[in-house]
Amino acid sequence: MTSGPWKMESQRSYFAKALNDLGKRNPDVVVVGADTTESIKTIDFGKAFPDRFFQLGIAEPNMISVAAGLAAAGKIAFASTYSIFGSAHTYNIIRQNVAYTNLNVKLFCSHAGLSVGPDGATHQNNEDLGLMRGLPRMTVLVPADGPQTAKCVDAAAEWKGPVYCRFSRTNVPTLTSMEDDFDIGKATVMRDGSDVTIVGCGLMLARCLQAAEALKKEGVEARVVNLSTVKPLDEATILKAARETGAIVTAEEHTVVHGIGAAVASVVVRERPVPMAYVGVQDTFGESGEADELLTKYGLTTEQIVEAVRDVRKRR
Amino acid sequence: MADISEETIVALKRQATALRRHIIRMTHNVQSGHPGGSMSACDIVTALYFQVLRVDPKNPTWLDRDRFVLSKGHACPVWYAALAERGFFPVEELLTFRKLNSRLQGHPEVGTTPGVENAAGAEGQGLSFSVGLALAARMDHKAWRVYCLMGDGEQDIGQTWEAAMAAAKYGLDNLTAVIDRNGIQQEGRTEDIMPLEPLAEKWEAFNWHVLTIDGHDFRQVLAAFEEAQRTKGRPTVIVARTVKGKGVSFMENKIKYHGAATTDEELHQALSELEVPL
Numbered sequence: 001m002t003s004g005p006w007k008m009e010s011q012r013s014y015f016a017k018a019l020n021d022l023g024k025r026n027p028d029v030v031v032v033g034a035d036t037t038e039s040i041k042t043i044d045f046g047k048a049f050p051d052r053f054f055q056l057g058i059a060e061p062n063m064i065s066v067a068a069g070l071a072a073a074g075k076i077a078f079a080s081t082y083s084i085f086g087s088a089h090t091y092n093i094i095r096q097n098v099a100y101t102n103l104n105v106k107l108f109c110s111h112a113g114l115s116v117g118p119d120g121a122t123h124q125n126n127e128d129l130g131l132m133r134g135l136p137r138m139t140v141l142v143p144a145d146g147p148q149t150a151k152c153v154d155a156a157a158e159w160k161g162p163v164y165c166r167f168s169r170t171n172v173p174t175l176t177s178m179e180d181d182f183d184i185g186k187a188t189v190m191r192d193g194s195d196v197t198i199v200g201c202g203l204m205l206a207r208c209l210q211a212a213e214a215l216k217k218e219g220v221e222a223r224v225v226n227l228s229t230v231k232p233l234d235e236a237t238i239l240k241a242a243r244e245t246g247a248i249v250t251a252e253e254h255t256v257v258h259g260i261g262a263a264v265a266s267v268v269v270r271e272r273p274v275p276m277a278y279v280g281v282q283d284t285f286g287e288s289g290e291a292d293e294l295l296t297k298y299g300l301t302t303e304q305i306v307e308a309v310r311d312v313r314k315r316r
Numbered sequence: 317m318a319d320i321s322e323e324t325i326v327a328l329k330r331q332a333t334a335l336r337r338h339i340i341r342m343t344h345n346v347q348s349g350h351p352g353g354s355m356s357a358c359d360i361v362t363a364l365y366f367q368v369l370r371v372d373p374k375n376p377t378w379l380d381r382d383r384f385v386l387s388k389g390h391a392c393p394v395w396y397a398a399l400a401e402r403g404f405f406p407v408e409e410l411l412t413f414r415k416l417n418s419r420l421q422g423h424p425e426v427g428t429t430p431g432v433e434n435a436a437g438a439e440g441q442g443l444s445f446s447v448g449l450a451l452a453a454r455m456d457h458k459a460w461r462v463y464c465l466m467g468d469g470e471q472d473i474g475q476t477w478e479a480a481m482a483a484a485k486y487g488l489d490n491l492t493a494v495i496d497r498n499g500i501q502q503e504g505r506t507e508d509i510m511p512l513e514p515l516a517e518k519w520e521a522f523n524w525h526v527l528t529i530d531g532h533d534f535r536q537v538l539a540a541f542e543e544a545q546r547t548k549g550r551p552t553v554i555v556a557r558t559v560k561g562k563g564v565s566f567m568e569n570k571i572k573y574h575g576a577a578t579t580d581e582e583l584h585q586a587l588s589e590l591e592v593p594l
Contacts, residue, residue, distance in 0.1 A: 070448040075455075
């Protein structure tokens with residue numbers, strides 16, 4: 001895998017197209033929305049399949065429970081809005097009506113993380129992965145780019161039970177292709193290496209690859225793992241990395257309090273302790289700014305990943 | 317309105333008394349649970365399970381069944397009692413309510429209890445869930461109907477009104493909601509905790525077809541369900557005026573019995589007041 005430059009593309013566009021294609025193939029697929037359907041592009045599904053699309057207004061708790069009712073009657077219900085509303089505002093609705101009830105509700109939320117940008121901290125959900133991975137029966141996906149977002153749609157529709165999938169508002173580098181395999185529960189090694197492992201997800205994955213390229217100049221061969229499924233966690237790939245590379249850095253556009261770093265650490269500490277470092281949002285809220293400015297200010301950069309690698313290797 | 321025979325009414329009353337005896341025994345046995353709101357809803361649930369709902373106890377997941385959704389999940393003793401008496405599972409199992417390894421959880425769980433359609437306990441989600449069911453039935457051109465029983469305490473919750481707007485938007489005439497208007501919630505009278513009146517007018521303003529009845533008069537209850545079935549283009553809500561703890565003199569209209577079981581002494585008194593007439 002190269003370190004770029006990559007084509008920048010919209011995950012929402014891939015999402016919308018995949019949802020439409022799925023709707024053509026599967027008449028049981030329905031979509032509910034909450035006054036963000038143009039932004040998230042589920043309106044395209046609504047135009048193609050008006051009888052299977054429900055605009056429910058700024059009422060996300062109702063949207064989630066309606067999706068659950070539809071699923072209880074045999075539908076595959078995609079509920080889609082911004083991450084902050086679709087996961088945080090609705091947490092106990094998801095818990096009781098979706099996860100506890102074990103229904104085919106697929107929560108596809110855009111606008112995750114700091115990269116929401118100028119809307120500021122109220123809209124930047126850096127806590128959704130922790131919330132969702134804490135729920136029994138919930139499957140949690142973070143596609144790295146457009147093609148993976150499309151693949152998540154198909155995989156979620158095939159998967160039995162609740163799924164939460166988060167992606168970005170901002171365009172992200174296209175790192176994978178529609179021809180690549182995608183399986184829920186499988187992490188992908190994007191670049192091999194034996195000196196350290198960098199585990200990333202979402203838009204941080206490109207930065208992980210750039211960090212690996214920079215480290216190569218220092219003579220450090222970094223393995224880069226795309227953790228596109230946060231739950232169920234691919235423990236085998238993580239433990240193999242711990243054994244073979246002896247140090248792990250995680251990188252996520254999410255709080256380090258309970259994100260993928262914490263998930264990876266829980267397995268590593270239990271089975272094969274190695275030095276770890278966590279690149280991500282510290283225990284803080286974001287602010288207004290452009291996506292790249294925010295990622296830089298809050299330390300979600302290639303340079304921070306490189307620094308973290310130097311740090312864990314010293315502690316090995 | 318179809319004629320309801322006196323025999324039918326008597327049979328329903330006897331059935332409701334049997335359910336109330338179960339509610340008292342179940343909550344006494346485990347010294348927890350919510351008898352008051354179970355007993356206020358008892359005649360409505362009896363009318364549904366023994367007269368209105370098309371369900372098959374031998375095939376609880378029959379695709380064309382009517383769906384009963386209990387939004388006020390804490391009133392599950394009356395649901396479990398009705399399901400057991402209707403033959404979904406053995407009546408003897410009722411005394412496992414709230415015990416370890418029981419199929420009868422403290423609040424309803426889907427998949428464990430035959431006949432239970434929704435998880436509830438966190439209030440205010442049932443009507444939205446019912447909207448989803450009703451949309452699916454309509455989409456598939458199915459005749460089955462959705463019945464959602466809410467508490468009046470749940471009328472405090474924003475999501476109830478989100479659901480009310482959605483049901484009206486989609487003109488869900490296959491959805492009938494019932495509000496168990498017993499006037500008491502956990503900590504006091506609804507009108508003291510958070511005034512709801514004028515409640516019927518609120519639902520009318522939300523474009524629902526509203527019926528106000530005595531929720532303990534079987535003729536009124538059955539007539540309301542029939543009118544709801546006949547009403548086209550709008551969902552119907554039945555505001556059922558009820559008495560919390562109905563059927564046992566010392567429990568009636570008492571805030572305490574929202575979430576308190578009877579003592580041993582009270583148990584005998586309660587059961588003696590709930591003798592099933594021959």
